[in-house]
Amino acid sequence: MIAGYRCPRDGRTSAASELAWRCPDCGGPWDLDFTAGVVEHDQLPQRVNSLWRYAEALPLVDPKISFGEGRTPLVSITDRLSVKLDYLMPTLSFKDRGAVMLLEAARRLRPARVIADSSGNAGTAVAAYAARAGLPARIYVPASTSAKKIEQVRAHGAEVMIIDGDREATATAAQQAADEDGSFYASHVYNPYFLHGTKTYGYELWEDLGGRLPEVVVLPVGNGTLVLGVALAIAELVDHGLTDQRPRLVAVQAESVAPLARARAAGLTELPPGYAHGAETITEGIAIAEPARAEQILRAVDESYGDIVTVDDDEVRAAQRDLAGRGLYVEATAAACWAAVRHAEQTDDGQLGWRLLRDHETVAPLCGAGLKTGLA
Template sequence: MTALPDRYCSADGTRVPAASLDWCCPLCRGPLDLDYAPTPAPLKSLTGRTGSLWRYAECLPLPTPDCTLGEGRTPVVPLSDSISAKLDFLMPTLSFKDRGAVMLAALAARLRPERVIADSSGNAGTAIAAYCARARLPCSVYVPEGTSPKKLEQIGAHGARLEIVPGDREATARAAREAADEPGVFYASHVYNPYFLHGTKTYVHELWEDLGGRLPDVLVVPVGNGTLLLGAALAVRELHGAGLIDRRPALHAVQAAAVSPLADAWRAGADDLLSIPPQAPTFAEGIAIPNPPRARQILRAVRESGGAFHTVTEDQIRHAQLDLASQGLYVESTGVACWAAARETIPLEGRTAVVPLCGAGLKTGLASA
């Protein structure tokens, strides 16, 4: 079996052995990163490889697992002359979270815990439940009350035990982290576990391949806990470090105006969150995260790329969802936030951009006033 890389805390340097079930830094309780710096394969060597994200094997810390569902390789379609969309809702569980969930399930299958737990506002929990079912791993998913009934139905259908937590997304995360400290538990956290980020980075590796060995000028990414953005930053670093791209795209992060702690910090020039706002109602429930644990990393990644933060209103989200539907793309309300920003608030000025459409509209239905 391939040796697994160790994890480490970027805040204080504490190292955590690869085989440990520890889910956070034992000193500061912060998220962990992976001691792993792969070199991507050149474009021409990808011809004929498997049609999933596992075609980028050189950049993944795990070999192709038995629990794969063929995730990845989603299409890119134009939305305007300069903006294209990557249809990541065309995944086995209908969201981009499959990219990271397969990595966590594959890791758990190697570590063989007594049980797997996850917390989520819906899509990540669904993905973890599906891949744990595929890997024959017992799984519990903690979700906040008020989670979309369709998402609850999907999680339960995969055989996961649902733990519905009174309160908001933060209360759900606290309950899951408390359970994660119990012996024999693998915390399949899409926020704290760095393997998830090494799955989401394949979004950018696919873009690079689909665009013939280049990337757009701008990558527009929705940000709640920042798992897609940080994965994108990893991939850009890998491709640039290997000399496979000559410039790095700007990362433009999008939050709902109703819950925008990172955008507020960025506008103030801060390196970390200024405060933790209450979780206000928003159609973009998947990015309504008032206290993202990787806030410092997210802010740094956007600044280093030359990008910016943007917020979108509930009306903009609603109109963007209807506009995409009129183009044949039925996307959940969280997943349309980037299109709302790209068409109304991001000054592209002749630059090319790609937005991710992260979740299927059937998960939540249409946003309504």
Template sequence: MIDLVCSECAATYPVESLVWQCTCGGLLDVAAFATEVDAAALPGRAPSLWRYAEALPIAVDPTITLGEGLSPLAPSRALPHAQLKLDFLLPTLSFKDRGAVVLATLAKRLGVRRALVDSSGNAGTAMAAYFGRAGIHCTVYVPESTSPGKLAQMRAHGATVERVAGSRADTAEAARQAANSDGVMFASHVYHPYFLHGVKTYGYEIWEQRGRSLPETVVVPVGNGTMVLGCYLAFSELVAAGLAERMPRIIAVQASACSPLEQAMAQGLDVPVAIDGRATIAEGIAIAAPPRGKQILRAVRATGGTIIAVTDRQTAAARRELGGEGLFVEPTSAVCYAAVRAAVDQTFDAASPTWAVAASLLTAGSVVVPLCGAGLKSPGDTIPVPSTRSRPSRFEQI
């Protein structure tokens, strides 16, 4: 198994140590290892993310995998230049299965008996499912505002759910405190880098499903940034191996109510802007202070891409349009489609410096859009309304 290395001071840690952060405060990455996939062998391999075995830091465990990965890549009816990657069809109905199965496989290999994770929903449901299959008890810390559908799913998989009052940041802090208990694996999709290497299979699949070529642009939602960083890993490895000629531009999308990365990109900063995030229907990306923010900004810039924001109304409209295409997704999944729709219709904020870059990239000849989570996880849209209404109410139903 591949060890961990600090992204700041380069200190190394055995993966068996269950360390999740360097003593210097830096975040951990997976140490360098050979990742070149045997492209000639792919046609004969199982139709799951484990077909890219050479690129993964751990081998498949047949008792844990659910055949996750290789989700369909479908053409959009309304946006002919775009293809939709249907990761909401994975076993627990979100792309987080990609990282969760890798972490659960690692935990079982290490003999872990208890795991802990913090989540706004999808990571928690995925961890609950895969750690349950591994025979490891999982506790999930969630904000008290987490949608009932996601809570029910976590409990159905046997997880203990700890609801935390306050913000998403309060939940993360409560989990970090609990993670210091002896013998507990902090199976964080943010802090444990093995998770990112599971998510990067999303990028490998795009390459293979498009006839072993990469699109001009890949659009991804960004909160904690696991999909951005996973895509960047995949595209970098494919180019380094000579399997792709160039990196796609990564356009990352935030909710305008909570956009610390978009604001940092617009201001040319290297770290996220300090904000007090407001309520948004895209709960999965409502992260006011992403721990890997510096890495996210660096990765997006390295591809020639940018980070933009869309409103809740744009997101809700995109969700309805996707429903008309037969695709029922949660609001967080709809932000990327909303961004492409805004670029096509030219309804974006023309004064935004990041939209000035993104508009042409989102209307390029080939664009891939992820649909990351199923609509049943968040069946209704609620949009915050201004407090100046004559009959004030907190939410307006769509």
């Protein structure tokens, strides 16, 4: 028996074995019906050197499909700024954190097929772990997806469905397939097992900093899987008395696709229907016009006393090259947070997010390898 699902809006529950990928009443994404246990910091050095070392906090234990993901380096750039090299993962992106948890759940349920939609990185991670689990996978991607990412998905043996249209059209096509009997929708957006994988990013920061957390964590946000995972980790660590620090979250969006930043600036707590539309940007991984967990993302940022900022493509290109010049070769989306850090240092803009990035101890993730796309 594995943990089932609970709707955060109306309390509806569903057993994981039912393969219901969303709440049938409200249509929204599930949370997990699971309570994390206490992770003792002094016990960690004797444990497996992967994200599975935080066993008490994870909804699954004794994984059969792990590649040793997690425990990525935290590298100091200045006295105040550090980067976490999450592109040093088995499939070269942070999405492995969530995908291994999600596909371990799928392995135990033995569905007829695994369905996923992605702009690239989540799809490659799902394809790799599905192959490891011995499950057939079908990955839906927008036509604009990097050819190198599509090649990687196919190399892992998954069927690739290329969809003409934006990220939302791709999700719609995948969800139609997910409604077929026997389909496990390995959605990094709708399935909360993914968030309980990405929360290990926060646990690793806590461990690497000696049982504390940084003042500010800056994170890219499209569908919000890393923002929500980190917020979940912070809440668990604080609730268990393992830290009294609550880092302020600064989320970063592409200027051309920034529904969450616009909503926050307008004082909204959720996105009205049709509030935003997709546009072209080199940061394909965060180009999400209608994130399904928008309300949760906005609440997580607000409760941390953080903010949402935007960067344009020129800033991202410059940041990508700046990182490469420092020996860190990442894809464009992964450079978005570094672009925000650079913007903050170069401006006297009084917006809260820029002030937080300018004045406080900050950790930024580098989420995807440059080998996936090349320089933008």
